[in-house]
Amino acid sequence: MKNYDAIVIGGGPAGTAAAYGLKEQGKAVAIIESDLWGGTCPNRGCDPKKILMSAVEAKSKVKKLNGKGLESDPTIHWEELMAFKHSYTDTVPEGTKKGLIDTEIDTFEGQAEFADSHTIKVSDEELKAKQFLIATGQRPSVLPIDGQEYLQSSTDFLDLAHLPKRIAFLGAGYISFELAAIANAAGAETHIIHHNSQPLKGFDEELALELVKHLEEQGIVFHFNVGVKTLEALDPGYRLSADGFELETDMVLGATGRTPNIESLKLENAGVEYTKRGIVVDDHLRTNQAHIFACGDVLDKTQPKLTPVSGFEANYAVQAMVGIKEAIEYPLIPTIVFGDLKLARIGMSEKELAEHPEKYHSETTDLSSWFTFMRINEQEAKIKIVYDEADTIVALSCLSSLADELINYFYFVFEKKVSHQELSDYIFAYPTPASDLEYFI
Amino acid sequence: MKNYDAIVIGGGPAGTAAAYGLKEQGKAVAIIESDLWGGTCPNRGCDPKKILMSAVEAKSKVKKLNGKGLESDPTIHWEELMAFKHSYTDTVPEGTKKGLIDTEIDTFEGQAEFADSHTIKVSDEELKAKQFLIATGQRPSVLPIDGQEYLQSSTDFLDLAHLPKRIAFLGAGYISFELAAIANAAGAETHIIHHNSQPLKGFDEELALELVKHLEEQGIVFHFNVGVKTLEALDPGYRLSADGFELETDMVLGATGRTPNIESLKLENAGVEYTKRGIVVDDHLRTNQAHIFACGDVLDKTQPKLTPVSGFEANYAVQAMVGIKEAIEYPLIPTIVFGDLKLARIGMSEKELAEHPEKYHSETTDLSSWFTFMRINEQEAKIKIVYDEADTIVALSCLSSLADELINYFYFVFEKKVSHQELSDYIFAYPTPASDLEYFI
Numbered sequence: 092m093k094n095y096d097a098i099v100i101g102g103g104p105a106g107t108a109a110a111y112g113l114k115e116q117g118k119a120v121a122i123i124e125s126d127l128w129g130g131t132c133p134n135r136g137c138d139p140k141k142i143l144m145s146a147v148e149a150k151s152k153v154k155k156l157n158g159k160g161l162e163s164d165p166t167i168h169w170e171e172l173m174a175f176k177h178s179y180t181d182t183v184p185e186g187t188k189k190g191l192i193d194t195e196i197d198t199f200e201g202q203a204e205f206a207d208s209h210t211i212k213v214s215d216e217e218l219k220a221k222q223f224l225i226a227t228g229q230r231p232s233v234l235p236i237d238g239q240e241y242l243q244s245s246t247d248f249l250d251l252a253h254l255p256k257r258i259a260f261l262g263a264g265y266i267s268f269e270l271a272a273i274a275n276a277a278g279a280e281t282h283i284i285h286h287n288s289q290p291l292k293g294f295d296e297e298l299a300l301e302l303v304k305h306l307e308e309q310g311i312v313f314h315f316n317v318g319v320k321t322l323e324a325l326d327p328g329y330r331l332s333a334d335g336f337e338l339e340t341d342m343v344l345g346a347t348g349r350t351p352n353i354e355s356l357k358l359e360n361a362g363v364e365y366t367k368r369g370i371v372v373d374d375h376l377r378t379n380q381a382h383i384f385a386c387g388d389v390l391d392k393t394q395p396k397l398t399p400v401s402g403f404e405a406n407y408a409v410q411a412m413v414g415i416k417e418a419i420e421y422p423l424i425p426t427i428v429f430g431d432l433k434l435a436r437i438g439m440s441e442k443e444l445a446e447h448p449e450k451y452h453s454e455t456t457d458l459s460s461w462f463t464f465m466r467i468n469e470q471e472a473k474i475k476i477v478y479d480e481a482d483t484i485v486a487l488s489c490l491s492s493l494a495d496e497l498i499n500y501f502y503f504v505f506e507k508k509v510s511h512q513e514l515s516d517y518i519f520a521y522p523t524p525a526s527d528l529e530y531f532i
Numbered sequence: 533m534k535n536y537d538a539i540v541i542g543g544g545p546a547g548t549a550a551a552y553g554l555k556e557q558g559k560a561v562a563i564i565e566s567d568l569w570g571g572t573c574p575n576r577g578c579d580p581k582k583i584l585m586s587a588v589e590a591k592s593k594v595k596k597l598n599g600k601g602l603e604s605d606p607t608i609h610w611e612e613l614m615a616f617k618h619s620y621t622d623t624v625p626e627g628t629k630k631g632l633i634d635t636e637i638d639t640f641e642g643q644a645e646f647a648d649s650h651t652i653k654v655s656d657e658e659l660k661a662k663q664f665l666i667a668t669g670q671r672p673s674v675l676p677i678d679g680q681e682y683l684q685s686s687t688d689f690l691d692l693a694h695l696p697k698r699i700a701f702l703g704a705g706y707i708s709f710e711l712a713a714i715a716n717a718a719g720a721e722t723h724i725i726h727h728n729s730q731p732l733k734g735f736d737e738e739l740a741l742e743l744v745k746h747l748e749e750q751g752i753v754f755h756f757n758v759g760v761k762t763l764e765a766l767d768p769g770y771r772l773s774a775d776g777f778e779l780e781t782d783m784v785l786g787a788t789g790r791t792p793n794i795e796s797l798k799l800e801n802a803g804v805e806y807t808k809r810g811i812v813v814d815d816h817l818r819t820n821q822a823h824i825f826a827c828g829d830v831l832d833k834t835q836p837k838l839t840p841v842s843g844f845e846a847n848y849a850v851q852a853m854v855g856i857k858e859a860i861e862y863p864l865i866p867t868i869v870f871g872d873l874k875l876a877r878i879g880m881s882e883k884e885l886a887e888h889p890e891k892y893h894s895e896t897t898d899l900s901s902w903f904t905f906m907r908i909n910e911q912e913a914k915i916k917i918v919y920d921e922a923d924t925i926v927a928l929s930c931l932s933s934l935a936d937e938l939i940n941y942f943y944f945v946f947e948k949k950v951s952h953q954e955l956s957d958y959i960f961a962y963p964t965p966a967s968d969l970e971y972f973i
Binding site: 137138141142143145146148149150152153155156158159160161162163164165166167168169171172173174175179397398399400403406421422423424425426427435462465466467468495496498499500502503504506507509515516517518519520521522523524525526 | 589591863906937961963
């Protein structure tokens with residue numbers, strides 16, 4: 092039986108960051124992964140998605156200038172694009188594992204199960220440790236409908252050898268929006284089906300509907316207020332059915348939420364508390380078992396389940412495990428829907444804003460005539476700023492192909508409390524989106 | 533005869549910003565423009581250049597993904613691109629003038645001449661004022677060679693109705709690089725001829741030479757150490773000659789420096805001191821005449837002659853004219869060469885670094901395998917960081933299609949002294965160039 096100072100369960104961004112951190116603190120560390128080293132983000136999440144998105148962005152950039160000096164209609168070649176993706180993702184698991192081994196972190200492969208609160212079983216081994224960190228993340232939820240066995244997930248989409256002619260996405264969250272934008276740009280007949288009328292929960296409704304409008308113009312078909320009940324296999328393809336609704340398609344992708352990876356851990360054996368939303372921790376990321384911590388997407392928490400958030404938590408968890416007293420304090424957490432047109436937000440959450448609508452007012456500005464957007468012929472660019480009663484900015488949303496860049500500048504502005512006067516005195520590279528900042532706020 | 537509190541000479545970015553500022557201070561203000569309201573930047577400088585560059589950037593973005601999932605070779609259509617440019621630039625002079633008039637700033641058109649230190653003649657009018665601000669900018673210098681009458685300038689290039697088959701640029705500064713990148717991408721046979729072997733003075737030499745290599749691969753032909761002596765008109769075209777060098781081309785664009793617009797002002801009548809490099813001011817932007825100030829590109833100064841610098845000076849000049857005591861203190865001033873691949877820098881100048889080479893060491897990192905650059909298949913991305921003896925970063929240069937975005941993030945980092953720990957705790961939109969910042973520095 093092997094004994095460690097700390098065992099990390101989960102070899103994704105959170106788990107590996109924590110393992111390195113614990114090792115740096117001089118701990119004897121083991122890490123366990125049941126699937127792909129590196130976890131969701133680099134293997135089947137953010138990174139492959141953004142590689143596919145590169146083609147969508149470039150295509151869109153050119154198309155906007157058609158008739159404005161650039162002649163062309165680029166075509167996405169799916170198999171080539173997938174090969175490009177594989178040139179990155181194929182190296183992730185081995186590379187991640189090698190990095191851990193080179194740092195003298197012991198790596199184990201298989202499903203981890205708590206035997207008791209200080210013992211883990213993995214494959215045929217028993218491992219003991221003084222402390223544990225659970226960072227097993229989430230997986231796509233499976234919608235409980237008739238024919239749910241035919242549902243595919245974002246994982247399948249990001250690894251599709253060939254693009255089907257027709258794809259239907261269930262759910263209108265950011266995963267559906269992003270993958271649908273890719274499928275549509277690559278030439279698939281693309282549908283998004285949502286059970287209510289509000290897409291992109293967590294994002295500003297006005298700009299979310301603008302994004303829907305844009306994607307409709309690009310060819311995506313949205314079906315709101317449709318609660319899909321059955322999925323039948325045809326030959327070929329599938330039929331989706333709801334009350335008064337039918338759709339035939341070649342692939343049905345369920346993106347209706349994600350489920351924490353906890354069932355297989357036998358948390359009961361360790362006495363660790365959890366809900367269906369994830370593992371319960373205090374403000375030190377400590378579970379009800381004082382020596383067992385958790386971080387990342389597996390948490391039952393209110394913060395967005397995003398890679399950089401889990402990285403932040405991993406770094407904090409390392410400090411908490413070695414005895415830091417201060418509770419975790421999250422910095423600003425921007426959120427974004429990628430695409431040829433991106434929707435990004437920063438500041439007070441939509442939920443918080445909705446709790447006291449009387450306290451806040453907002454202003455939406457069409458940016459299309461601003462030089463930065465005019466020169467790329469972007470008609471859809473908008474910014475929406477939410478103010479409190481003292482006219483202080485409390486949240487900001489941006490719809491633009493440059494929304495990621497802009498929201499990251501605003502990150503600095505808000506986090507470092509850069510004043511309007513300071514911004515107007517700054518001399519950015521000119522003219523660039525940054526050189527407009529003083530006019531935005 | 534009209535009397536003002538302040539007369540601003542020059543209706544470009546500096547002059548108009550100052551006029552608005554002085555008006556806000558309650559002054560009776562007049563402004564005089566001898567050519568196009570709005571000045572160089574929006575009419576024949578930064579803005580039209582960047583409109584043309586949009587097509588170059590989009591084309592390059594697509595081309596890099598050829599074979600990686602995006603099939604196409606977009607073609608620039610010059611006449612369409614120029615029409616797109618005109619849709620912006622054609623409105624600038626009238627729009628600028630209207631803005632001034634609407635703010636009750638008196639506008640005068642014509643060449644301003646000092647009659648005495650308190651009197652200006654413009655057209656047939658005489659204007660008097662308590663204070664003056666000279667902001668007349670610069671114009672392209674004309675290289676004194678045989679046949680100099682055939683030389684054209686950046687102004688001509690940015691207004692070319694049709695793109696010639698062959699273009700030669702004299703000078704290898706940023707204006708040549710940017711316009712040559714446009715001409716080359718649009719299909720012209722493009723040459724850059726430079727009198728010595730060092731292009732892009734003021735930028736890091738190593739990365740400048742990398743940029744030369746990239747542009748050569750794109751098709752631009754560089755000729756270093758060629759001191760052009762004569763320019764002859766052929767039918768059609770021109771022949772450039774130097775010792776052991778001859779080149780036939782359809783257009784010769786001189787970009788060998790810029791000359792301050794001072795000769796016509798009759799500064800002697802006002803007793804204002806100047807050199808051939810521009811108007812001499814103290815650290816309050818005051819000339820040797822206590823009531824006459826100057827700002828922007830017309831100054832004899834060491835700061836880069838860039839639009840946002842002149843804007844900063846204009847805002848300061850307004851304060852100085854109403855009596856502020858503090859001397860001008862410039863913030864960081866990043867500089868950039870735009871193109872499909874951009875070269876940007878920030879921090880201590882190359883001149884300062886060269887004065888004490890023993891004090892500084894640097895590290896250059898190839899970024900092509902980093903996710904941000906890998907996903908757009910950018911092979912040329914590099915960053916160079918210069919440190920002093922205490923290993924503090926004193927300058928940073930970046931070569932990338934994203935160099936503008938990166939240098940603007942670094943602007944915040946340096947200006948607000950954001951620590952490595954802070955950067956690593958920040959949660960930017962992910963994954964984006966900003967989310968890599970903690971790994972750069």
